[in-house]
Amino acid sequence: MTNQPNKSEEILELFAKDPDKGMEMMFRTYFGLVSSIVYRVLNDSALAEDISQEVFLSVWKNRETIKITSSLKSYLATAARNKALNYIRDNKVKFAGGDEMPEVPDMTPGVEKEIAGKALKKRVTQLIDLLPERCRHTFVLSRFENLTYKQIAVEMGISEKTVENQISKALAFLRTGLASFLDEK
Amino acid sequence: MENLNKKVWDLSENYDKQLNPNIDAAWSEFDRRRKSLTDTKVAKRSFLLPLSIAAGLALAVGFFFLNRPTGQQFQNLATSENQIENISLSDGSEMWVNENSSISYFSSKEDERTVSLEGEAYFEVAPNKAKPFTVKSGKVEIKVVGTAFNVREIKASGAIEVEVKSGIVEVITGAKKVQLKKGESVIVAAEKLTKKVGNNIGGWRTKEFIFNKQSVADILEEIQRVYDVKVVFRNRDLEKCTFTTNFQDESIDNILEVIATGLGCELKKVNDTSFVLKGGSCS
Numbered sequence: 001m002t003n004q005p006n007k008s009e010e011i012l013e014l015f016a017k018d019p020d021k022g023m024e025m026m027f028r029t030y031f032g033l034v035s036s037i038v039y040r041v042l043n044d045s046a047l048a049e050d051i052s053q054e055v056f057l058s059v060w061k062n063r064e065t066i067k068i069t070s071s072l073k074s075y076l077a078t079a080a081r082n083k084a085l086n087y088i089r090d091n092k093v094k095f096a097g098g099d100e101m102p103e104v105p106d107m108t109p110g111v112e113k114e115i116a117g118k119a120l121k122k123r124v125t126q127l128i129d130l131l132p133e134r135c136r137h138t139f140v141l142s143r144f145e146n147l148t149y150k151q152i153a154v155e156m157g158i159s160e161k162t163v164e165n166q167i168s169k170a171l172a173f174l175r176t177g178l179a180s181f182l183d184e185k
Numbered sequence: 186m187e188n189l190n191k192k193v194w195d196l197s198e199n200y201d202k203q204l205n206p207n208i209d210a211a212w213s214e215f216d217r218r219r220k221s222l223t224d225t226k227v228a229k230r231s232f233l234l235p236l237s238i239a240a241g242l243a244l245a246v247g248f249f250f251l252n253r254p255t256g257q258q259f260q261n262l263a264t265s266e267n268q269i270e271n272i273s274l275s276d277g278s279e280m281w282v283n284e285n286s287s288i289s290y291f292s293s294k295e296d297e298r299t300v301s302l303e304g305e306a307y308f309e310v311a312p313n314k315a316k317p318f319t320v321k322s323g324k325v326e327i328k329v330v331g332t333a334f335n336v337r338e339i340k341a342s343g344a345i346e347v348e349v350k351s352g353i354v355e356v357i358t359g360a361k362k363v364q365l366k367k368g369e370s371v372i373v374a375a376e377k378l379t380k381k382v383g384n385n386i387g388g389w390r391t392k393e394f395i396f397n398k399q400s401v402a403d404i405l406e407e408i409q410r411v412y413d414v415k416v417v418f419r420n421r422d423l424e425k426c427t428f429t430t431n432f433q434d435e436s437i438d439n440i441l442e443v444i445a446t447g448l449g450c451e452l453k454k455v456n457d458t459s460f461v462l463k464g465g466s467c468s
Contacts, residue, residue, distance in 0.1 A: 023219075024212065027208075027211075027212055027215055028208055028212060031206060031208055031211050031212075032204070032205065032206060032208065035204045035206050035211075036202065036203050036204045039202055039203075039204040040200070040202040043202075045204055046343075046374075046375050047343060048204055049204070049206055049211065050343065052206075052211075053211070053214060053215055053218060056215055057215070057218060057219065057222070060219050060222075061222060091340060120196065120199050121199045121201045122201070124196060124197055124199040124200050124201070125199070125200055125201045125202065128197065128200050139197075140200075143194070143197055143200075144200070171190050171193050171194065174193045174196070174197060175189055175190070175193045178193060178196055181196060182189065182192055182193070182196075
């Protein structure tokens with residue numbers, strides 16, 4: 001499934017003419033993208049699929065009034081991020097776990113044999129996934145969703161100072177865990 | 186230090202979080218959910234909204250999908266923390282809505298017996314064989330003709346739990362369904378139905394609990410949920426102990442005192458909502 005630059009427009013055109021067909025094309029083209037964004041934020045694949053369904057359901061429910069002024073792709077990416085944020089906001093209880101940082105795990109043996117890039121990917125993913133939930137949310141929203149500290153603070157109902165602390169904690173944890181990759185340079 | 190942080194920040198680019206969902210399955214699921222919606226009829230507008238507002242609006246409008254012809258009293262009730270509401274419907278059914286939940290229903294239309302729920306509620310449904318009473322909660326539909334049952338959305342997992350106090354209840358999700366009798370319960374997660382034996386159904390409403398040889402972990406899970414407290418074990422082995430006891434609308438201090446005494450633990454109250462159990466053993 002390639003995303004030619006005009007794919008987005010093509011889908012929107014079809015959507016305007018034939019909502020049923022347009023919806024299916026939109027869904028098949030972007031469900032993977034939307035669910036990956038939600039998954040990256042929430043780190044729960046079943047939840048990510050469910051919330052992604054809701055993203056597209058919102059589009060469908062509002063098909064008569066919806067006006068997409070940017071590209072469809074970035075519209076859906078923003079909607080995905082917002083739905084994930086809403087979920088965090090509405091489920092504070094679920095994410096209220098401790099902030100205690102885990103111990104940095106040893107590298108899996110045999111990792112040197114893998115291609116360097118692959119090993120790095122694996123290690124980074126392992127480390128980020130290990131962060132305490134609140135710390136992970138903060139880091140991911142800042143790093144990958146490009147939210148400002150202020151936006152994160154508002155969305156998560158914490159102070160900007162806390163956001164800052166969580167990011168430094170995450171960075172410190174990653175720094176320790178990635179030591180062998182940092183040394184090489 | 187700053188330089189190192191920058192390097193780490195750059196390296197974290199490698200966070201590999203891709204989901205490769207089965208698109209065909211996801212599309213059928215979408216198609217099914219889409220068809221179960223009642224279409225919202227919103228007047229066509231022609232002006233352009235800034236994207237962020239449009240996106241926000243799109244999400245907000247979604248919550249009003251239960252749009253029906255006028256002339257019926259459509260009600261929506263949301264409870265806050267520590268608030269339990271009792272609602273009597275015109276068909277004679279009653280609902281108790283637990284804290285942090287919301288429910289939508291028709292208050293005056295006797296033949297409209299469908300409510301939609303987010304959170305937890307206990308239902309006592311007036312019998313009417315001709316017109317089943319339906320509760321919708323997430324992807325789950327619960328159909329009954331006259332019975333008492335509890336529906337709960339388990340926040341941590343998003344699963345829906347249905348427990349039957351009396352009568353027969355039909356629980357439907359996707360293409361699957363199961364019938365439950367008195368004392369049975371089911372957990373619906375990811376369209377899988379797992380049947381189990383239920384007890385203390387709607388205990389949050391009456392604070393009456395009967396525990397018969399249940400694990401301390403299960404007992405405490407329920408007590409913590411209903412009383413909104415946190416109980417920490419120093420000795421994790423105790424979670425597997427079983428315990429038989431019952432409580433009739435007692436205070437949390439009394440309940441924990443009974444459990445602590447039974448297990449030979451020392452009970453320490455940290456504050457009004459958190460407790461620690463130290464020592465003890467299964468006896």
